[in-house]
Amino acid sequence: MKKIFFSFVMSFVAPMLFSQSYKPVQVNFKPMFGSQELVLNDSVYTFNLKDSVYIETLKFYISGIELLCKNKMVWKENNSYHLINLSEENTLHLMLQVPKNIHFEHIKFYLGIDSGMNTSGAQGGDLDPTKGMFWTWQSGYINFKLEGKSNACATRKHEFMLHLGGYLYPYNTIQTIVLPMPAKTSAIIVIDIKTFLSAIDLSKQHHIMSPGNNAFLLSQIVAKSFSPWIAPSKK
């Protein structure tokens, strides 16, 4: 009953609140392979001079989005959990509702899911286990998933599967990322898979599907593959 009353009141109050002081801020994720746009099940990309790769899956969680001014949090998104899935274009674009009067310089977010949410049972929305990002045999979210084929992998069909997750010390894989956000209404954030693959040894690390030291180390490397988009200069 309380809920009904609350939503009844909010249906009047909420539009007034929002229309007055909020503005949409768009955060767009742009998966790249070096200077090329990353397309699934399409191109063969080359790296390390001799290696080539074909990407079939790229999915990762972004959570706990905050805006910072002079390194202090000035706004944070409530219940902030987003699954970014390259095979679903709409998931690459997040819309934040930020109060108009807020001034910010940086965006901060986690790559992955915090330990509290890892141990809170079944969730809905982007965290629903049907999203294929929850380990069934040992509870916990997969924070980052990259699958494909590469000549560097001496595996069946040259396949590799990197499922990075784990929330328990000392192998907690969640990563904090802070990036400058100069534009006030939108940001484009690049995740460069070439940077990531060039920094690991795909011939040895081709199947990571459980928490542990490998997942922990690779997660730190993935985090370094995020950067603000800089448009190529036109000459």
Added chain:
Amino acid sequence: MDSTFQKISIIFFLLVLLTAFVWVEETAFKIPDNWPKPKYDFTKNPLSENKIELGRILFYDPILSKDSSISCSSCHLQYTAFTHMDHALSHGIGDSMGTRNAPALMNLAWHSNFMWDGAINHLDVQSLAPISHPDEMGENIVSVVYKLNRNKKYRHLFAASYHLSSITGEQVLKSISQFMLTLVSSHSKYDSVMRKQSLFTNQEKNGYALFQKNCSSCHTEPLFSNFQFVNNGLALDPDLRDYGRMKISGDAKDSLKFKIPSLRNIEFSSPYMHDGRFKTLNQVLNHYTKGIQKNNTLAKELETPIILSANEKVDLIAFLITLTDRQFLFNPAYGFPK
């Protein structure tokens, strides 16, 4: 004027009706007297009769398995405290065999992790493991949700409980949790003695004293487990090579450690141990008195041997049988849905 009054009174009446409906929908979880607070957070999944019943229907429905041959109840039978009598290791689709003994299901609201090695960290996500395991149901939650959404009966049942147009993984898992949470065993003879409603026989009393002296540091009352992981001195099975908790923690200190099971309804939950190696309670007691394998992860409680005479073993077993809860084993609310 009259008609306005009429309208207002109709709206008022409807509101009252709605309030009653909202109240009826939530069912309180009853904590037995003198029991600790449950670990399960009921505020995140408030019990309702509809959802409990829905969970029960799912628990007994083989639709959860890949070939519709196995339901939860295939390995978790009510009359054996929701374990699989006579089966040391769990079974799955296509006559496949698992590597561990299906655990008894009871008083799950008091557990903070699940499985013999604690691999599962919350009751809600427990069902994902048997649903997905190739040697159990061999299915996956995406396909289960797809099948349920195509099923008219389930569409109605879920809509009545969750008031949404389509079924989600979260709803499926939380519904199964709801049913499992109601599986509370707290009406054994032991419980009635503790509530001063009946008395132990002399033999049971003697057995209880022996239990408190030798067993209760790990099989703590009133749940008869402290739910820790310990090495209870079982020799490693050379075929299964199951090191238990170590596989999850990656820590050699956890080698051969398994979760301490509750002893409630132990009379009916044979076979015993994580691999079901013992068929009788006598074998279990013989293990603790003369079968302990010493190694560096052995529980310190078992370092000095437990000594029990033949008569004492009989008394101890007489006490263990007072943990049988017939009200639980034969409660129609837990049985196959009508």
